[in-house]
Amino acid sequence: MRFEGKMVNICILAPKAMARSTEMIIKEAKKMFLNVDFVPIKEVVLGVDGKFEVNYKGKSLIRYDYVLPRIDSKRASFGYHVIKALDMFKVRKPYSAEAILVAHNKWASLFELSKFNIPVPKTLYTSAKKSAGSVIDDLSFPLVMKLVSSYGGKGVLFLEGETAAKSVVKTLDVLKQDLMLEEFVPNPGEDIRGFVVGDEVVASMKRIAKKGEKRANVTSGGTAKDCLLTDEETEICLKSASSLQSKILAIDMIRSNDGPKVIEVNINPGLVGITSATGVNIANKIARFCHNETKR
Numbered sequence: 001m002r003f004e005g006k007m008v009n010i011c012i013l014a015p016k017a018m019a020r021s022t023e024m025i026i027k028e029a030k031k032m033f034l035n036v037d038f039v040p041i042k043e044v045v046l047g048v049d050g051k052f053e054v055n056y057k058g059k060s061l062i063r064y065d066y067v068l069p070r071i072d073s074k075r076a077s078f079g080y081h082v083i084k085a086l087d088m089f090k091v092r093k094p095y096s097a098e099a100i101l102v103a104h105n106k107w108a109s110l111f112e113l114s115k116f117n118i119p120v121p122k123t124l125y126t127s128a129k130k131s132a133g134s135v136i137d138d139l140s141f142p143l144v145m146k147l148v149s150s151y152g153g154k155g156v157l158f159l160e161g162e163t164a165a166k167s168v169v170k171t172l173d174v175l176k177q178d179l180m181l182e183e184f185v186p187n188p189g190e191d192i193r194g195f196v197v198g199d200e201v202v203a204s205m206k207r208i209a210k211k212g213e214k215r216a217n218v219t220s221g222g223t224a225k226d227c228l229l230t231d232e233e234t235e236i237c238l239k240s241a242s243s244l245q246s247k248i249l250a251i252d253m254i255r256s257n258d259g260p261k262v263i264e265v266n267i268n269p270g271l272v273g274i275t276s277a278t279g280v281n282i283a284n285k286i287a288r289f290c291h292n293e294t295k296r
Contacts (some may be wrong), residue, residue: 008294009035011061013082014041014070019170022070024283029068041075054085061138062089065294068286069093072268076104092293094247095267099210103244103267105113106148107180110262116243118161118236118263121254122183123125136165136181144182182263185256192227192264194237194251195274195282198289201237203280204229208231224277233260240265247293248286250274 005094010033014022029036039056042174047053054061061067067086071079091281102108107125114120124138126146136143145157145168169179176276191208194201206227229237240259241249250269253260271282 002068008033008065008291009063010066010071010290011037011039011067011069013039013041013044013065013079015072015075016042019070019270021269021283024271024275025068027072028281028284028287029290032287036209041069041079041082046085053253054082054086054089055212055222058243061086061283062091064091064159066092066290068081068290069095070268071100071105076100092296094290094293095245097265099244099246103249103265104247105176106146108148109244112242112243113247113262113265116239119142119183119259120127121261121263123180123196125178127178136162136169139181141165143206144183144184146180146182148178148180154195178205184221185254185255185261185263187254190252191252192233192260193207193269193274194233194253195269196227196237196241196251197285198247198292199238200230201234202285203274203278203282204233204237222255224273226278236260236262247289 010029012022012026012029020223026036026038039061043056044061045053045055047055069079069083073085078271080097081097082102083093083100084095087096107123110120110123121144122139136287141156141159143159143165145159145165147156154157157168157212159168190206190264192204192206195203204227205224207222207224209222236253237249237251240251241247244265246267248267248269251262252264253262274280275282
């Protein structure tokens, strides 16, 4: 059954190999929008010739009432330019191009959160091997090493001592990778995720790491269950989304002895795990939000 009211068009920009989460959103969007078009992000063509163009199969994307990007880290660089072009034409979207660069870079996102006094673990970042020694000395073991563009728990290492840390530093130097080290926040192998849509935390879950694993990501073998956020955690989620200027954002936190700390944000969060854990139809929440935005 379609919703009553203005029947509008939406474009969903995502990788060509359609993820289950994208399928879920498309299904719900078809209940509310007159037309729902799926556009593979890498097949968009940008052009400049006295005027700017952002086309797919010869048709401009600026004709849509709303564009919903589902841009992963692999396509963040090109996706930035696509969204930047749409920014110029003031096409409605949940975030601007700059949010892509910040959210898909772990250091940039922590830096932005810190600017708004959002609690994060102590983190140090350097690109020089010579600086790595002092960086390691400024933190206490165990440490968490992260690649700035990693996702889904990948590119994350837990370093128990100095020998392991020096080995990782040497490897990253050979691979020409920057070094990002984060204090380990003691926890029982759990983190919590709040999912923001618009100005509301629509769902939240606790992720529990499998035995012998410190990463609680569901994609790393963790399990998830429904979780009620405290008022402080809810405020942190909303403030995080505001600081990144994104209307759709997942915020991962750890409950420490000093209170909740944000460890990561995700501008392209999966829906399957949290939908299953909470019973909340988040795809419907997203589609409804997009539709409501076209009325503004």
